[in-house]
Amino acid sequence: MxxxxxxxxxxxxxxxxxxxxxxxxxxxxxxxxxxxxxxxxxxxxxxxxxxxxxxxxxxxxxxxxxxxxxxxxxxxxxxxxxxxxxxxxxxxxxxxxxxxxxxxxxxxxxxxxxxxxxxxxxxxxxxxxxxxxxxxxxxxVLPDYRTAHRLAIAIRSGRATTGLRRQGPLGLGTDFDHVRDYAPEDDIRQVNWRASDRLGRPMSNQRRVEADRDAVLLVDSGRLGAAPSGAGDGSLLLDRWLDAAAAVAATADALDDHVGTIAYDARIRRRLAPRRAGGDAVVRALHDLDPRPVDSDHERAFRAVGGSRRAFVLVLTDLLDEAAAGPLLAAAPVLARRHALCVAAIEEPRLRALATTAPEDEVGALAQAVAVDVRAARDAVALRLRAAGAVVLSAPPDALAATCVRAYLRAKRRVAL
Missing domain, CATH: 2.60.40.10 (Immunoglobulins)
Known part of the structure; x- marks a missing residue:
């Protein structure tokens, strides 16, 4: 009272x-x-x-x-x-x-x-x-599935113009759609030699995007995921990685693909085999995942992907430096030979601002030097991953989900799956 x-x-x-x-x-x-x-x-x-x-x-x-x-x-x-x-x-x-x-x-x-x-x-x-x-x-509380569903709805609404249809065996034997400019990641068998000779520049055949493909989302839930994302909302790196995983999973549902996930640190913590309409199952399997203070075993996670079908494999992790990314660098070539491997990391806005803004005093100059060194170390890791055959993505926290979805669609459009 x-x-x-x-x-x-x-x-x-x-x-x-x-x-x-x-x-x-x-x-x-x-x-x-x-x-x-x-x-x-x-x-x-x-x-x-x-x-x-x-x-x-x-x-x-x-x-x-x-x-x-x-x-x-x-x-x-x-x-x-x-x-x-x-x-x-x-x-x-x-x-x-x-x-x-x-x-x-x-x-x-x-x-x-x-x-x-x-x-x-x-x-x-x-x-x-x-x-x-x-x-x-x-x-x-689940990952940000509203943004994921908005991206998926945008994909679904453009379905009639993308030429999506269900296909049989995977390969380059899909229906011809149109001729476009050559891209560095195109398979040599896509090159349209007649059009290239006629136009005087390399041209490629664009084929209709296939459905019924596999997408596997690998989420690093080790110690690196406990770092702040830099978005200013109190979220961790792991939170943003799961938002991106939810967006790709919802997009896979919209494209009639199979989607699964593997969450790992030193061991496999969650595993869901690729399945049709598996987006909701992926989100529910990962929604309560918390980072653990252990180093992640990337090789074990990559072995768990397995499978004889070529798949889009998205690895959500942090490219801190070459020492921390050593296991990832060692395991990436094996996975990249069998699958379309994509490694996505968050580029912290504050780190980028420190590295690109002129310092005002000695303390600012020291902070800029550290930021430049950190970015250089991450660029070195990304360069080695690309040399191993992986696609490397780096985006601010709020743009990571859309960036991963674009990479997934690009892999399908380029017939990389």
Missing amino acids: SPTPRVAVAVAACGVLAILLPGWLCLLLTLAIVVATVVDGLLARRHPPRLRVDAPAIAPRGLPVAVTVRPEPPEPGLRLRLAGLPSVAVEGGEGRGVLDARVTARRRGHHRLPAPVARRTGPLRLGRWDHGGGEGPAIR
Whole structure:
């Protein structure tokens, strides 16, 4: 129980009246106010309100969802409050009569918010009582699947113009679509020699993109994934990698491809074989994955890919330096010979700004030197991976998902799968 501001005003008035009235009378009035406050609070305690909480069972990481708290039956004078958690922010967490809040989770996994609190004021408006609302809402936070689905919808809406159709065996024997300029990653068998001779520049045959291909998403959940992503929202590298994995998985569903995943550190933590319409299964398999403080065994993860069919293999990891990426560099050539290997990493905006902005003082110059060294080490790792046959992607945190989707579509368009 707690007093309302009216009690403070009434007690202050008694103090002023003590100048004009006898002291014993003012003391008696103060005592009456205290008793009335206690009685009013006890009246507010009777018949605790029943609170109804409407919250989604699942929510995407980093995006707000609506949560509503209302008493049943309605009670317009009831003050409602919903608190957050260190990893879950609540906007508009207080209201009267009905509470409409926006909840944003910064971390994936299962979260249970504190129970909502209802504050009822007694009929005399002197005392009030806080009532707990039982259990708080439980929300299962997944990677950013809304962005993933938007990308997939964009792909699906362009399906009629991309010439997608289901094919049989994998190979270059797909239907001809059109002639385009030659790209360095094109197979030599795609070159249209007649068109090249006629136009005076290399030209390639563009074939219709095949469906029924395999995509395998490898997510590094070792110590490197525990670093901040640099996006400014408290997300980790692993959070952003999982957002990108969700986007590619949703795109694979839109293209009628098979998609699976392997999450690994020193061991295989999650494994899902490629399957049709496997995007949701991939997201649910990875949604509660947390980084562990161990070095990742890339070779073990690459062996787990296996399979006789050529697949698009996306490795989401961090290219910190040649020493840390040694196992990845050693294992990449074997996988690149059998599959279309793509390695994606996040380019931290702050690191890029430090390396490309003129320093203002000695401290800034030292910071720039460190940033340049770090970027040079990452570029060296990327160069060695490309020499091994891998496609290497580097993008800011907010652009990683779209960059990975473009690489996946490019691999299909170039018949790299």
